[in-house]
Amino acid sequence: MSAIFVVAPLLSAAWPAISAAAVAAASALGFTQLSQPEKKQKQSEKETVELDLPGSQVLGESLAREEEISFVREGITVTFRKDIRGRCGVRVCGEGLSRSQLTRLGRQLSQRLVQEYVKDRVLTELRKKGFQVAEEEVTADRTVRLLVRKWR
Amino acid sequence: MAVITLMDSPGKMKRQEIEIQIKETGETVVHIKGIKGKTCLHYAALLKEVLGPVKNLQYTSEYYEPETEVEITDRLEGKKRAP
Numbered sequence: 725m726s727a728i729f730v731v732a733p734l735l736s737a738a739w740p741a742i743s744a745a746a747v748a749a750a751s752a753l754g755f756t757q758l759s760q761p762e763k764k765q766k767q768s769e770k771e772t773v774e775l776d777l778p779g780s781q782v783l784g785e786s787l788a789r790e791e792e793i794s795f796v797r798e799g800i801t802v803t804f805r806k807d808i809r810g811r812c813g814v815r816v817c818g819e820g821l822s823r824s825q826l827t828r829l830g831r832q833l834s835q836r837l838v839q840e841y842v843k844d845r846v847l848t849e850l851r852k853k854g855f856q857v858a859e860e861e862v863t864a865d866r867t868v869r870l871l872v873r874k875w876r
Numbered sequence: 877m878a879v880i881t882l883m884d885s886p887g888k889m890k891r892q893e894i895e896i897q898i899k900e901t902g903e904t905v906v907h908i909k910g911i912k913g914k915t916c917l918h919y920a921a922l923l924k925e926v927l928g929p930v931k932n933l934q935y936t937s938e939y940y941e942p943e944t945e946v947e948i949t950d951r952l953e954g955k956k957r958a959p
Contacts, residue, residue, distance in 0.1 A: 726908045726909060726910065726911045726912060726916040726935070726936055727906075727907075727908045727916050727920055727933065727934065727935050727936060728905065728906070728907045728908075728933075728934045728936065729905075729906050729920060729924075729930045729931075729932060729933040729934065730903060730904070730905050730906075730930065730931045730932040730933075731903070731904045731905075731906065731923070731924065731927045731928055731929070731930055731931065732902065732903055732904075732928060732929065732931055733902050733903075733904055733927045733928045734927070734928035734929075736928070779902075779928070835900050835901060835902060838898075838902035839898045839900070839902065842896075842898045842902065842904055842927060843896075843898060845926050845927065846896055846904075846923065846926060846927070849922060849923070849926050850894065853919070853922070855892075855894065858893070865899075865900065866899075866900040867897050867898065867899045867900065868896075868897070868898040869895070869896070869897050869898075870895070870896045870897075870898075871893060871894075871895050871896075872893065872894050872896070873891060873892065873893045874891075874892050875889040875890065875891055875892070876889065876890060876892060
């Protein structure tokens with residue numbers, strides 16, 4: 725053993741990286757990506773909750789405009805968004821679910837997004853250093869465990 | 877004559893591993909294994925830069941071990957005789 729440390733990750737990346745993590749997170753939970761026009765029609769007059777993604781900061785040239793990406797599953801629409809200040813959030817709306825149920829789903833998706841983002845960032849950087857994934861698993865408490873290895 | 881050789885991995889390849897646990901809350905535990913000294917620091921700094929601020933850092937005994945190992949070989953050399 726050499727060192728152990730704990731990090732509270734920051735979502736600090738350009739919108740394409742964050743939206744890619746959103747696609748992976750939503751797909752993992754059974755959501756399908758929506759086109760923009762469908763999203764506008766389906767979100768009207770439904771119970772809606774909005775949550776911020778803590779520690780998020782979008783970087784890069786896309787900062788000046790708002791961005792959104794939406795997904796649907798069984799009448800529930802989830803939209804990950806970025807405002808003009810670069811803050812990210814998630815909007816969940818759907819019929820037949822209470823606000824607390826929608827909030828719980830929004831939190832679950834946000835957490836999954838962060839996991840996907842961290843996994844992608846870490847593996848991208850460590851692959852550049854010659855590491856390869858030796859083990860990958862999701863444990864019972866939904867922790868993503870990665871073991872990367874190299875020989876020298 | 878004693879020959880002292882500084883070797884990074886005398887005789888065999890060494891395994892370097894990093895275990896990353898990304899919890900549901902996003903909190904990430906990084907465990908760098910088999911990597912000593914400055915190289916360990918290098919990877920720790922890289923991952924901090926990529927992920928964000930570190931909440932808790934703990935070096936283990938291996939961190940303080942030297943990165944290089946010393947191999948000492950005794951060698952007998954024949955002397956040339958004067959004609």
